[in-house]
Amino acid sequence: MALLELDGLTRRFGGIIAVDRVTMRVEAGEVRAVIGPNGAGKSTLFNLITGVVPTSDGSVRFDDETLTGLSPYSICQRGVSRTFQITALFPEMTARENARLAAQARHARRWQPCGGGAVFGDTERRGDAALERLGLTHVASRPAGLLSHGDQRLLEVAMALAQQPRLLLLDEPTQGLSVEETAQAVETLAGLVSDGAMTVLLVEHDMEVVFRLARMITVLHRGAVIADGTPDEVKADAEVQLAYLGGLA
């Protein structure tokens, strides 16, 4: 039983088909990358799964439940957490408060209008644990807006982790990082996904990052899936060579 199933998922913007009948399965415990050239529809695919953009056609099923048509907050409440291609944080709050507020979203009494010592205690523990897993403990008390770009990218992952998601969507986690920062971030992320306890769907431009982290790859081209398989199968695929890998080399 796949954890995430996309069936004929389609999104049209006017006359442009951004995502074209994408059918894809993500098994529990799998780390899958979605790759493709610019404008292939990778980010739109994420926005469709998380309900940020409404679907034109097709369906998203998560753990045998249809997500299509649900709002972003209810999809997140079902255990799907994501990061954004363009860093989205609470810049005036500390890194710790960012992670804590993310954890609070999954707490039963997240709306409690007075007191809340217990809620703050629980969620701060979960947030701090997520910061530690991404090596951000030393910057926990700094405002998120003042962190380095690399730490901001990792903080967004920490916020998603603090929600203890069943499916984690990472949208270009190394976007805009220097070579050293990328290497560091990839090591941290590899450590996170190595135990196979987490299901991750990853959009990434950097092929080295993809081959280091993902065990399965889906290739998108002009919104449609042109290849799907293990990294070796995808590398050997002629169509992929033409559309993407060859284009870069």
Added chain:
Amino acid sequence: MSFLRGVAAVACLLALAPAGLPPYAMTLLTEALILGLFAMSLDLMVGYTRLLSFGHAAAYGLGAYTSGNLLLHTTIPLVFAVPIAAVVSGIVAIGVAWVCTLASGVSFSMLTLAFAQLLYAVAFKWTSVTGASDGLAGIPRSPGPFGITFFTGKLGFYYLVLACLLGALLFCRALVRSPFGAVLRGIRENEAKTLTLGYNTRHYKIAVVAIAFALGGLAGALYAPFAGFANTELLFWLFSGQVLIMVIVGGAGTLVGPIIGAAFFMLVSNLLSSWTDSWALFFGLIFILFVLFAPQGIWGLAMRAFSGAPSAAGRGRWRSLNWTG
């Protein structure tokens, strides 16, 4: 706990004020506390959630007309009529907020303005309830229950206002420091992110508007028996703009700041109007200076001067105001 100690000290001073101040000053002080309560209620929206309302006078007017009618046409005692009016204002706000939160940013602000102006127009036509352009006059401070007449006098009414303000301040402080308040700050800083983290941001916004309207309605409900009348000016957009100025000049996002801002507004407009008819022009200049050079407001300046630490209001907030929400 230094905040609570400070509030207790100021509360003691205010409680002793009637012993030392002449009756005229006591009337001004009572009105300042009512306006302070009104400004603080708007701070929940503007300072903590970045929901810029151009129609907060609607809350005040709703409270004033409700308590005015209750006191004029029923025998409900003052101390019950005031909280009932606040609740009515809060309940109406749920419907208002449901509509206004369909939009965000500047469209939200325009919808709040439109709604308040709609109420203003209704108040002008609905003579049997609002007295139209004459307003409601002779609103009594009905005694009771159990024959208690303390709150009907000027002194007792002052203590009633003071108790409402202190209670509302402690309530708001607990609210903004709660998990609910943390979500409001999330909406203030990045609403889209708050939504994708799994918070139904619209419900939070509707809730905070309802609470702000209930407290703003409480202020209006106190004003009607204070002044003895209620008229359409209480619903007019000019008043919505003035209370927004009180919040920003006092220091948005601090609760205490807007109370001081309201007192400052009353004091300065009284001084200026005794000197020139164009007092609003000069107050406008003061407002512009604050926005440009002290966006953290009077309270922020005071915090920096006394403790050397920047206040929670932060610097440069208004310059970085993001209209697109």
